[in-house]
Amino acid sequence: MWLGALISNIGTWMETVAMGVYVTQTTGRAEWTGAIVALSFLPAVVLAPVGGALADRFDRRAYAAVGALLQAALAAVLTVLAFRGQLSVSVIGVISFLNGCVSTLTYPAFSALLAELVPPEDLHLSTSLNSAQFNLGRIMGPTLAALVLQAGGPAWALLANTLSFFAVLVALWRVVPPARDASVKREPLWDGIRRGITVARDDEDISLVLAATFFVAALVAPFIGLVPVFAIRELGQGAAATSLLVTCQGAGAVTAALCVGTLAELFGQRKLRGYSATTIAVLSGVYWLAPTLQVAAVCIFFLGANYLILMSSLSASCQGRVPRELQARMGSLYSMVLGAGYSLGVWFQGALADRMHLRFVTIGCSAIFLALVLTTRLLKPARFENEPLVPAQAEVQPFSDSAH
Structure with missing residues (x-):
């Protein structure tokens, strides 16, 4: 699964860089x-809860393969x-939206399958x-994209992405997930969505994690989507510089992924999440102040590492506090909040930048996020300490038709 996703993400990042440079x-x-x-x-924003409920309803492997x-x-x-x-900007916009719909509906199944x-x-x-595999793709994809764009243009980068999806299909064909509990009956779709939302709302830790995810996505994460603009407009570079910055971010993330287990044991997950939320605001501001491409590359390396530590912790917190039958729904709520914050933030910051x-x-925006983190530390200091976590009381009861 890890290898198949890596190959697919290499293709995805080749397309992302090619389209970002083309549109800019x-x-x-x-x-x-x-x-x-x-x-x-x-x-x-709309489809993530539906995707999570469907992933908990159907065979996750087959569902992910259709996606x-x-x-x-x-x-x-x-x-x-x-x-x-x-090719045109409007066509790219339509395809991007449709691809986002499919990805939103099927990613919770893939994420929950990994958790299984x-x-x-x-x-x-x-x-x-x-x-880490996603960010390895971020390293390898932009590098290959720069070579392909120089040699043959965007069409060849898009072809590579098309072919890369078959690696995921091969991986899904070979993987054997654990058997699901047949005693747990499937509940109606909207009941499943409502129950996932209720569990997240009633668990204070999950609620805080989802709020943090939204503000990270809206205020800090747009540094990812605006890399072409920063490289071309602010640094006076082109496609090669865009690929370099994306690659350096990925390298930082992969480095962090190799260390995150040790860091979690050293500091504890809650403290590590608090430290990384504070430092990411500072690193983001330093990155945007970078006067040259070389300085920006170093800054985005550390920013990418910090971003991975924070987001992997937030994602794991959502799924780790609920039973297996609810993991896809928690993952979908995380994706919904992340998608809502990021789409709003990257468009709004881009529009203001014009x-x-x-x-x-x-x-x-980085300063606003830092202020939010420091305010939360003052108001809810216990949420940054490593006291024992009690999983959400969300035991899944067998669904009864007569109860509805």
Whole structure:
């Protein structure tokens, strides 16, 4: 599963870099670059809870395979249009939105399937390793994209992404997940969605984690989507510099993934989450102040490492506090909040950057996030201490038709 996802993500990052450079160079506007990125995350705002409930309802392996096939089909359409010279910003926007819909509906199944393959005590580490493969793709994909863009143009990068989805299909065909409990009956779709939301709302730790996820996504995470704008407009570079910055972020994330288990044991998960939430705001501000490409590359390396530590901790906290039957729903709520925050943040910061200075906007957002973290530390200091965590009382009862 890890290897199949890595190959697919290499292709995804080749497409991401190619399309980011294409849109930035074609329109010359940060707002359009941010909008295209936002379109792929926007469906999570509505569809993520549905995806989580469906993933807990159907066979997760088959469900994830259907999603991979649909994403391959969408990538193929984009590839054909690129080879025929019919690519446009509007077409990229439509395909990005549709791809976001499919990804939102099927990712909870993939995430929960990974959680099934490891014992509960290894969930945080497996989440970090999953983030590591995503960021290995971030390292390898942009590097290959830069070579392919220089040699043949965006169409070949899109073709590579189309073919990469078959690695996921092969992995899903070979994996054998644990048998599901047949005694737990399937509840109606909307009842399942409501129950997932209720569990998250009633658990204070999960509620705080989801709130933190939203603000990280809206105020800090847009540094990912706005890399082409920063490289081209602020640093006066091009596709090669964009690939370099994306690669350095991925390298930092992979380095952090190798250390996150040790750091969690050293500090404890709660303290580590608190420290990383504080430092990411500072590192983000330093990155946006970078005067040269070389300095920016070093800064985004550490920013990428910090981002992985924080987000893997937030994600693991959502799934680790509920029974297996609810893990996909918690993962989908995490994806919904992440998608809502990121799509809003990357578009809004891009739009403001076209009317104000990019560095002023992004540094200001980093400062706001730092203020929120420090305020939360003052108001809820216990949430940053490593006192024992009691899992949410959400034992799954067999569904009874007569009860509804």
